[in-house]
Amino acid sequence: MKPQPHSSSTTEQTLRDRFSRPIHDLRISVIDRCNFRCTYCMPQEESGHYKFLDPGNWLSFEEIERLVRLFVACGVSKVRLTGGEPLVRPNLAQLVSRLCPIKGIDDLALTTNGSLLSRHADELKKAGLKRLTVSLDTLDPLVFKEMGGKKADLAEVMEGLAAAEKAGFEKIKINVVVKKGVKDHTLMNLVRHFKGSGHILRFIEFMDVGNCNHWSTEYVLPSAQIMKMINEYYPLEPVKANYEGEVANRYRYVDGGGEIGFISSVTQPFCGNCSRLRLSTDGKIYTCLFATEGTDLRGPMRAGANDQDLRGIIENTWKRRDDRYSENRILIKSHPENERKKIEMFQIGG
Ligand code: SAM
Ligand code: SF4
Ligand code: SF4
16 A cells, blocks of 8 residues: 555644554544434344444533544544434534634535435534535435335435525535445436536445445445446546545536546545544544444543543554555455454444
8 A cells, every 4th residue: 555645734743644644534423323224334223233322422512522623633624524313413503513613624514314404404504514415325215215214215305405405505415325236227317316416426335334234245336337337328537636535536527517426445445545533422533434443532531631631542543553444355355254343334424
């Protein structure tokens, strides 16, 4: 793995890991619960394998704000709120208004399944949220329910998206997880629907996050194939990345229909540029989406650690970081004895 050059906003003092990758992005899982049960993400029921956290174990908004200030001091400039379903966390807009004024955050975004947006889009916008990502895998209501569980209602998500547009959110990213054989036939409908809408469709390869989504390579449809299929109908041309370390490969329709992206973690791993840190609902930091263990910040914080102590824990964790799971995936999968128990997607939020 070759570390890549870093973005212009990073400085010589930037905290770097063992492969010289700077810390740049933070994803915060504000709740591990969700009103959907997407088959690729969350088991239908709690089990011996996993129980949801009691609310007393969630970081409070004050605690999140305090940690975010420390992460920013370490070099983070992009923050994304996620989950579980972040809008299931009561009063989320209050967290947005606490984080927005923090100097050093250039970008504050939210990833949501969209089902509760019609209730919350306005207050999120007023609280200062800049950008939205809505996950929407198909426009077929039956396939949608099949993939998202019995509470997954396509009409609600479409209403949520309309509410977000009305509230003033533009260039909304639409995340589409592609599980081969499940809805391949509906992908072109999404392309036709969002082409020219101003929003940005992003196809994501199904990943082996966690241990309970029954991942197998046979369910992975390589992005290159989707891109080829779209290109046959609507010619595409590449667009330069917004910044070093951007995970999506960006394209635009040659006819001016807007932008589209592909996140190909399985077939084209991007560990060399990975600058993301994840904070779980219960206050552990994870340096990789496929991590087995996190480093606890909540315990020390509630035991009275001062900011310097907490910053020391963050810095040491990042400096020790040598994660490159996606680059080693084939090796790991070909030796089942190397398989480890990983953190689940809904605990750290993608
Ligand atoms: N509940 C919110 C949502 O669905 O947008 C936020 C949390 S969700 C875990 C964050 C993103 O991860 C979503 O876009 C979701 O589609 C994606 N995701 C979940 N499981 C995945 C998997 N196994 N492979 C690829 N992407 C996945
Ligand atoms: Fe919920 Fe998002 Fe996971 Fe689907 S992907 S189960 S909406 S957390
Ligand atoms: Fe980053 Fe881990 Fe994904 Fe590699 S596998 S890109 S290190 S999160």
